[in-house]
Amino acid sequence: MITLNKDHINNIKTRNFKGKIWYIVFISSAVISIVFLSILILSIINNTFGIIILGLKYNPETVSPGKPLIKNSRDELIKLLNDYSGIDDDFTPAMLKTLNNEKDLSLRTEKDLYMIFFNNVLQPEIIRTFSLLESVFNKNIIIEEYNLNKDSYPILRMEFKSWLNPGLFINTQSSHPLLSGIRTAFFGTLWMVFLTVLLAMPLGISAAIYLELYAKDNMLNRLIQVNIYNLAGVPSIIFGLLGLAVFVRMLEPVTSGQFLRFLFKSGEQTTLNGRTIISAGLTLAIMVLPIIIINTQEAIRAVPSTLIDSSYGLGATKWQTIWHHILPYSFDRILTGTILAVSRAIGETAPLVVVGASTFIVFDPVSIFSKFTVLPIQIYQWTARPQAEFRNLAASAIVVLLILLLTLNLTAIILRERTVKKRV
Amino acid sequence: MEYKNLKKRVRVNELFINIILFVSSITSILITLGIVFELGKESILFFKSGVSILKFFTSTEWQPAIGNFGILPLLNSTLITSLIAMLISVPFGLFAAIYLSEYASDKVRSIVKPVLEILAGIPTIVYGFFALTFITPVLQKVFGEDIVEIYNMASAGIAMGILIIPLITTMSEDALKSVPKSLREGAYGLGATKFETSTKIVFPAAISGIAAAVIIGLSRAVGETMIVALAAGSGPNFTFNPFRAAETMTGYMVRISGGDVGYDTFDYNSIFVIGLLLFIVTLGLNILSRHIIKKFREVYD
Structure with missing residues (x-):
């Protein structure tokens, strides 16, 4: 007959303790694995939305009052291009003429005209983008950055942008991030x-x-x-x-x-x-x-x-x-x-x-x-x-x-x- | 009565179908032959054009421009990134598998397993993005920006480790689960604790399946491409410091073939040589893992 002496009892205690410790290790491994993978997903969502600081030469709302610029018809866009050529040195009437000689403006698509206007007249430049977390918790840094650039651009905007938007599906590749899509x-x-x-x-x-x-x-x-x-x-x-x-x-x-x-x-x-x-x-x-x-x-x-x-x-x-x-x-x-x-x-x-x-x-x-x-x-x-x-x-x-x-x-x-x- | 008509008759249609099916299955052999032939042919061209095989395997410099072709820098960074990946994925993957197989309730398992399977299906390019935009900044914060370069082997290795965790977990869990209940009950009967049963009885019994999982994981890590192409940096660099940029074998292949590479140039041939080496290594690992499963599997009835 086996009699349990003190050693045996102590032994069982340490064995159970060891088991408990390892149980914690095992379960936390499983939890950590899933946490890793959740961070992966969250970090992607974090990059999909956020505040951007955007510098513009003209305000799109005053250029095309009442409706978004892209909704304008071809004739309206051509008129806008003519109006804005020559206002400053970046877009001269001569440049517009060169474009017209390459392909007649009235034969171009609305999107093409919009892009000409966008790139040459509005000249939007993304100064800095922030992730979703930064946008929510680091407002001060964003405002600081905004104030820093205030004088360098005629119009400076701070807006919340969802990079996942209908434009992503409509636009093709482009060198300008605001016009790029998949x-x-x-x-x-x-x-x-x-x-x-x-x-x-x-x-x-x-x-x-x-x-x-x-x-x-x-x-x-x-x-x-x-x-x-x-x-x-x-x-x-x-x-x-x-x-x-x-x-x-x-x-x-x-x-x-x-x-x-x-x-x-x-x-x-x-x-x-x-x-x-x-x-x-x-x-x-x-x-x-x-x-x-x-x-x-x-x-x-x-x-x-x-x-x-x-x-x-x-x-x-x-x-x-x-x-x-x-x-x-x-x-x-x-x-x-x-x-x-x-x-x-x-x-x-x-x-x-x-x-x-x-x-x-x-x-x-x-x-x-x-x-x-x-x-x-x-x-x-x-x-x-x-x-x-x-x-x-x-x-x-x-x-x-x-x-x-x-x-x-x-x-x-x-x-x-x-x-x-x-x-x- | 005549029984002649009952004799097995050759059906032309069926024979035709039979041939089509056979040809389909032969395709897989043709693919393998194609891989071996093309990789071999270009490799021979590579070595014929004046690169000595000895130097190829011993030189620590890879500078095609001045005729220095030493595979060691590329091989070295492949090994370091894979090692980091295994250091992350083996403990986490294995412990998680033990938890799922031995401790978790059916309900937990039925939720966690499909989640892991779906996560295993996330494209590797996503992990590359994650390595570059999340892991690297975190590493830079922890260790200092002057120590951790923007492109570094550590972040690529960690991302690869996370990628491989679901693979090791699901394969090991299958191996642990297939150990018969009677073994566990025998151990409990002798007074073993749950932990002792899991690690001293069930784990050794499933060791062949677990070893196979680890080897498959290693083979995945060695052949993994997009994570290292994005996060480990471009340009061969013979270094053992995981926080420095160093191009791996697969990263090199992506960089060279990404620009339109002209046929029959040194660059073109070199990606095939490296491809051949990669093919041999991963094939060896895969064969080894299948061999382990077959040879060392304990069969319990």
């Missing part, structure tokens, strides 16, 4: 994702069907399977290198669209090299292919064998069984896996930098042979700029990207839940 990048992302899904989904599903339902257990098939697992772990930038060497360089006549040149109107949007949407789509399709294959294989494995056996028992051929029973049954799961792969593709930056996303384009993509940029690339370029106001733009583009991804992920989760409910 329009081109947003359309680029849509085109590219569409292509990626179109290419990767059929290929991935077919490969998964082969591996799960046709492949015999031999060397070759085992090699294919191991190879797919390994490909899923290859860093994305390597796929970019493959894309650069094969799609951009080797297949240039195809991916630049030159072989179809007679079909397209030659315009500024098309390029003469292979740095096009189709190259990007192909590269990302290759990148997400292993993920789609693995997810589809899991989906097919979850189909109950009774379903398959009864189909065979009724005399269906293998393909009939797959087409009428296995695929419909597992379709929700396949779709979920594909959505997750697509959200990976949407957020991917590195391979597209390597494949050659454009650094500066202002035209919406018109075909798969257009030059392109995508949301993450846009975010990268804005973040890499030294000016703080472009960081604010980057933050607002990140919000758009995250909302896009969250929507996709929620769709996947809802699909998964629905499947579970249906089956039970």
Whole structure:
């Protein structure tokens, strides 16, 4: 019989104490991990809104009383341009004439005219931007900064700006942060994702069907399977290198669209090299292919064998069984896996930098042979700029990207839940 | 009665489908071959053009302009950023996994796990932005602006660590969860405390899965690109000081290919050489992790 002496009892106390300490360590690790990630989200929101100090030469309200400047018609804008040319040395009538000679003012779009007026007459300059936290808690510094610059600008404004605004979706890239937007990048992302899904989904599903339902257990098939697992772990930038060497360089006549040149109107949007949407789509399709294959294989494995056996028992051929029973049954799961792969593709930056996303384009993509940029690339370029106001733009583009991804992920989760409910 | 018609008949349609499916699955092999071939071809061109392999792996200077090609500065900063990332992600990720698997109630787990999965899906460019606009200023405040450069390896490493936490947590939690209940009950029966059961029984039993998670995390860190491209600085720099700017292998590849690089130039070939090295390292790590899972997995019935 064991008798507990004093040592044992003390021992239990220290052991329990040790356990308690470590429990605190474990739970705080979990909490800290989530706190880290919350700070990440909050720091982005913090950069999306905030006070800006803006220097202007003229007050837009007195220039165009009653309505916002951008709402003016073409004739009104031309009249304004004529009125304001010559008021100071920055915008002389001669400059307006040069612009008119480049392209007749009456033939230009309203937006074009607005931008001329904006850049040459109003000349807004962002003196400093503040984050949301600074705007709320550091009012003194902002007012100090405001007073410091008061005499250097004819009009100095301090306003609260949401960088996430409708203009972000309407405007293309621009060297002026107030006129910059993600329009081109947003359309680029849509085109590219569409292509990626179109290419990767059929290929991935077919490969998964082969591996799960046709492949015999031999060397070759085992090699294919191991190879797919390994490909899923290859860093994305390597796929970019493959894309650069094969799609951009080797297949240039195809991916630049030159072989179809007679079909397209030659315009500024098309390029003469292979740095096009189709190259990007192909590269990302290759990148997400292993993920789609693995997810589809899991989906097919979850189909109950009774379903398959009864189909065979009724005399269906293998393909009939797959087409009428296995695929419909597992379709929700396949779709979920594909959505997750697509959200990976949407957020991917590195391979597209390597494949050659454009650094500066202002035209919406018109075909798969257009030059392109995508949301993450846009975010990268804005973040890499030294000016703080472009960081604010980057933050607002990140919000758009995250909302896009969250929507996709929620769709996947809802699909998964629905499947579970249906089956039970 | 004739039974001849019941013989297995070759269905042309099905055969055709069979071939299509087979070709689809062969694509993955072609992709791998394509990667190996292209990276290999450009690497051979690189070394043929007069760079000695020995110097490539031993020289501590990377100055293509004057013909100095030493991979060590790039390799060194890749290792330092990855090391910092692992120092952050392994303890936090593992402890969080132990908490989720051994201590947390089902309700907590059912909330935390999906949150972690969604957070694992945040694009790395966002973490790069975070490193540059949040972590670096914080580091500068803590250690002083003259010690911490605007671009530095530490902030990139920390951001990478945060990125990898969800990966390590979810993979390790799966490994811990799959340890059978009977082991835990046996330990309790012998008088072990919950902490002792978790760390001395469950943890060793799940060690293969946990090791695999850590190795996969390391492979992610080594191949991670956008965070280091934004936050670690551009320009190779052979330094062991984490607060200084130093370009990593992936950062170099992004910088060089970001400007329109001409084909068949030194720069063009060099990104493929570095790519090949990166490919070999990450492939090795991935194979190792799969090997560990297979070889050292304890099977309990």
